[in-house]
Amino acid sequence: MRTITIEPHNPHWFDAYEKEQVKLKDVLSDEVLSVHHIGSTSVPGLAAKPVIDILLEIKSLERLDNYNTILQQLGYTPRGENGISGRRYFIKGGDSRTHHIHAFESGSIHITRHLAFRDYLRRHTDIAQQYAAIKFKAAESCDHDSAIYCQLKSEFIHLHEKMAFEALALNVDQSLDAQGC
Numbered sequence: 001m002r003t004i005t006i007e008p009h010n011p012h013w014f015d016a017y018e019k020e021q022v023k024l025k026d027v028l029s030d031e032v033l034s035v036h037h038i039g040s041t042s043v044p045g046l047a048a049k050p051v052i053d054i055l056l057e058i059k060s061l062e063r064l065d066n067y068n069t070i071l072q073q074l075g076y077t078p079r080g081e082n083g084i085s086g087r088r089y090f091i092k093g094g095d096s097r098t099h100h101i102h103a104f105e106s107g108s109i110h111i112t113r114h115l116a117f118r119d120y121l122r123r124h125t126d127i128a129q130q131y132a133a134i135k136f137k138a139a140e141s142c143d144h145d146s147a148i149y150c151q152l153k154s155e156f157i158h159l160h161e162k163m164a165f166e167a168l169a170l171n172v173d174q175s176l177d178a179q180g181c
Contacts, residue, residue, distance in 0.1 A: 002095045004149050006047050006132070006139045013041040017052050020099055024056065027070050033057045033106050038114045040135070043121045047132040049139075051093075055114050056103040064088055064103055076101060084110065112168075113161060120164035127160060 017037040025032060039053030040046045058064050065088070068078045075092045076099070082089035086108055092099040104110045121128040131153075138152035 001144060002097065002146065004049060004139050004142060004144050004146065006135050007050050008047050009043075009045050010041075010050065013048070013050070013052060016098070017042070017054065020052060020054060023074060024054065024101070027074065028056070028058070028064075028067060031058045031060065031064055031067065033059060036115060036118075038102070038118050039100075040121075040131075042118050043128055045125060046121060046128045047135060049135075051097045052099045054099060054101050055111065056101060057106050057108075057111055058103050059106065061086070061088055061103070061105055071101075086110065113165075116164040116168050117157070117161050120160060120167060131156060131160070 014037070021035040021037070024035060034057040036042075036055040036057070037052070038055045039051070040048030041050070041052050056064075065078075071078065071090055076090040077092070077094070079089040079091060081087050084102075086104060087110060088101075088103040090101040090103075091097055092101075102110075102114070121131065134153055134156050138149050141152060142148040
């Protein structure tokens with residue numbers, strides 16, 4: 001059974017991401033368009049489960065499925081969509097997880113959603129600290145049940161994803177205004 005623990009931010013998480021993304025780019029070079037560090041471990045100062053979340057922007061989900069064996073050789077277990085349509089999800093480390101891969105085709109709204117939320121938390125350290133408090137409380141209350149843990153965070157995430165999208169639209173509108181469009 002997985003244990004859900006939240007740890008203070010660890011600068012090593014950035015190094016762990018960097019090492020893994022190099023491996024992934026190497027073996028998926030024909031399919032991957034970009035690789036991003038997402039999730040709480042990607043936000044400086046934010047407490048997190050010590051699991052590195054990696055977002056792959058890829059050309060084709062169908063072609064990515066052909067790489068399952070190669071990813072298994074790197075220690076990843078394919079989980080298909082795992083509850084999110086248009087995603088390929090992989091875990092590394094079994095019950096002692098170290099990495100998650102979330103792969104989406106280029107143009108997916110899920111890419112924008114993940115990056116907008118990450119960047120929003122990076123810009124708003126006060127909101128990131130509120131999120132950390134919610135995560136600590138959720139970890140204490142969930143009895144190591146991942147579904148309950150996620151449910152206890154969902155209201156906060158949905159509210160701030162919406163705010164992140166609103167901020168993103170404002171920034172896009174401002175840059176268009178600045179260009180005279």
